[in-house]
Amino acid sequence: MQAYSENRGARAARFALAILLCTAAPALAQEYSTQQEDTEVVLAPDAFSPYAGRDFPQLPLWGDSHLHTMVSVDAGTMTRLSQEDAFRFARGEEVTTTHGLRAQLSRPLDWLVVSDHAEMYGLMPQLLAGDAQVLSTEQGRAWYEALTSGDPQLAFDTAMEIVASLSDDEPPIDNPRAIKHAWEAYTALADRYNEPGIFSAIIGYEYTTEGANNLHRNVLFRDGSIRANQTRPFSQYDSKNPEDLWAYLAEYEERTGAEVLAIPHNGNLSNGRMFSMNAYDGSALTEEIASLRARFEPLYEATQIKGDGEAHPFLSPEDEFADFDSWDAANLNGTEVKTPDMLAGEYAREALKRGLKIESELGVNPFKFGMVGATDSHTGMATAQEDNFFGKHSGVEPEPHRWEHVVIEAPDPELTIYGWKQAAGGLGAVWARENTRAAIFDAMMRRETYATTGSRMMVRFFGGYNFTEEDTLSRLPAHAGYRKGVPMGGELAAAPEGRAPNFLVAALKDPLSGNLDRIQIVKGWLDAEGELHESVYDVVWSGDREPDAEGRLPDVGNTVDVANAIWSNSIGASELIGVWTDPDFDPALKAFYYARVIEIPTPRWTAYEAKRFNVTMPAEVPMTTTERAYTSPIWYDPD
Structure with a gap:
């Protein structure tokens, strides 16, 4: 191991020499010879440029696989930015935030997944617009009247009631036609903003389950609307068991010939459940379940706004960089205090180790995943840069006191999470051969990705x-x-x-x-x-x-x-x-x-x-x- 300590001039000279000596394409290495007498270099007829003929990924493509807009039930109670606003912003355009601030990225993203929640997909825009299909239900009519009553307190209380309904076993509004309409409107929009070679609008949604224990997954499609419309977002109302999600995705692939993958959230709020050594129901893990997870979850969201999920100092006491943006007091809503034994089931490094253990017993490694970062922003804007951070949701946009805003109000005040605890992250880098949906998806499947904190x-x-x-x-x-x-x-x-x-x-x-x-x-x-x-x-x-x-x-x-x-x-x-x-x-x-x-x-x-x-x-x-x-x-x- 050697330190990098060359000065700029020496380094430039060294690299100039390196370009001459070391960068010819490997296939051409035997097609030239050097005559020591006059140092004449004889090249193959087409073998001069070291950059020609490369068939490997040459640049990382930057994106966010986890972004919410007003189409998500929870985000829609606060933000008014649409899915189209999200694509425009990611492509580098300026947008106006919910509270009237001008916002723009320093550099456009290369790809984006607008991953609105599957649960009652599209409900909030439909409610606010008085959609006939939604208002045809008793609950939809009651919520619409409350939200449009002109009474701010009633509207706020109703919004919180709508968000709380995500924890119910059954959807308060069961309207498959409305969900189908919202889903197909989104996939058509993604197709319109998808521009091969320039920007990839990857179709996806979030499967949200075990609310407070954060076992959520972002589901990504390789294809466009024609195949994505042959399914619908699978939600916790279908099943709270992620194993059923994988089975549903397997059936979709077999039926349509499409390809799909799922990316688990960072597990630091799952209280040990994200990387459990057992099946979802607590029984022994089987080869079949491990194989399904390995097949559909090639990546893991290692860092995002709600903290970093790479390592923890309790698990890695010799690692001086392990304690970084740690959210380790409780689960997502602060109702279950975290104990040290839970941590091993929450962090990427420990999960990778557990995967080796499971593989030695079952012959399959369910935790053989690559790394990506994402924002999990609920503002409609993928802002991961420290000087351009717009926070978790639009309820509190940049203003003098948002650092002390209560993000999670726990029953125990010691577990309450304040605004300053949020991390301005993260981003996913994909080494793809070209900027297309298919190339990015394929790179994700082979795990040629990395995560950054922004x-x-x-x-x-x-x-x-x-x-x-x-x-x-x-x-x-x-x-x-x-x-x-x-x-x-x-x-x-x-x-x-x-x-x-x-x-x-x-x-x-x-x-x-x-x-x-x-x-x-x-x-x-x-x-x-x-x-x-x-x-x-x-x-x-x-x-x-x-x-x-x-x-x-x-x-x-x-x-x-x-x-x-x-x-x-x-x-x-x-x-x-x-x-x-x-x-x-x-x-x-x-x-x-x-x-x-x-x-x-x-x-x-x-x-x-x-x-x-x-x-x-x-x-x-x-x-x-x-x-x-x-x-x-x-x-x-x-x-």
Whole structure:
């Protein structure tokens, strides 16, 4: 492991040389020769450009797989932004928020899933518009009259009653025709905003179940409206059991020839249920159930507004970066206090380890997932950047006191969640060959994705057995990565005799965010006795720091001026790249590896808010953050 400490001039010269020596396409490597006498280079007739003929993904495509608009029953009680507004905003257009603020992204997204709740899909716009199908029901008529009565308190109480009905076993308004109408209007809109090569409007919805325990899933379709309209959103009113959702999706695929996947929410509010070692009903997990989950859930939402779900300090006490935006007091509505034994069923790293254990017993790994980030915003706007954060819902848009707004009012005041606890995240990066629905979906299925907490850093991660330091010299590390190994989300077969896996990892900073502190590789494995373990390795870092006697890397420093919500990129590195070989490898043991990239400290959204509104927040409110990325793992399987 070596620190990245070259000066700019030396680095530029090195990379210029690397381009000449190292970036020709692998297939052409034997088609030229060098004559030492006059250094003449003889190339194949079409073999000059190192960028021609690449058949691998070349840029990450940025998007949000979890966004709500007024079509969702809960969001619709507060926001007035439509599904069309959401697509316009994601494509880079300016919109006006529910409370009249102008809003726009710093950079457009490449793709978006408007994942409105399946439960009573489309009800709020239909209610407010006086839709005849909805008003034909007794409950619909009563709610419409209350919402349009002109009595603000009655309208508010009715809105809260509508939201509370999501916890009922039966829908208070059972109107399949209205749901079908709203669904088909959405799929047609998505088709209209889908522009291959420019922007992918991916059709999807959220299956919301176990409300307070947050076992929700976002369902994504590979195809357009023609196939998506052959089904309808599966909701908790159909079944609260996610296993029934997978069975429903399997039937849909078989019947239509379509393809679909589901992405579980971050599990940090599930009180141990998201990654349970048992079936939904508490019985023993079966191979059939594990196989269904593995088939339909290739990704996991590792970070979002309601906290980060990668790791927890209780589970990873040796990991200095594990305690990040932790929501770990209770479940979603604060009714069930969280106990330490629940945490193992909530976080990505522990789930990946549990997956190895289950695979050793059933032969199937139900938790073999890649990573994505998302917002779970209920404003109709996918805003994940710290200086442009519009919050969880439109009930409290940016204003001087939203940091102290009560997000979750728990029966125990100690468990109440305030506005400042929200995280301004996250985003999903997909290494797809082109910006189309199909290419993005296929990349998700092969798990060639990574999550960030909102920053748009570029990250590559490859595993193999033959990477060398020379592979770090190229401006095109993917040439070596795809030729010699497998990308993030891939699998390594049994190691050659006497060899250990090694990994090529590279990161390039987001030009609008902080420099890079370090790249780490997280390893988890199952030992011969069936015990689970993990280690975090610093692989490459900025500056001339050296690990201490205990192997810990000194802190990178902090340049944030909190009062002015600014920072200096005078520390850290603009890019990091390295090759790392597992020093503790046992070829007989199953393992996984993923990369974590850490930025230097930058102002948190609360610091921007304090500056803009000239407010002073208590010491408990964090004013800085360290944005980060989590790649999908690479698994090693000796079998």
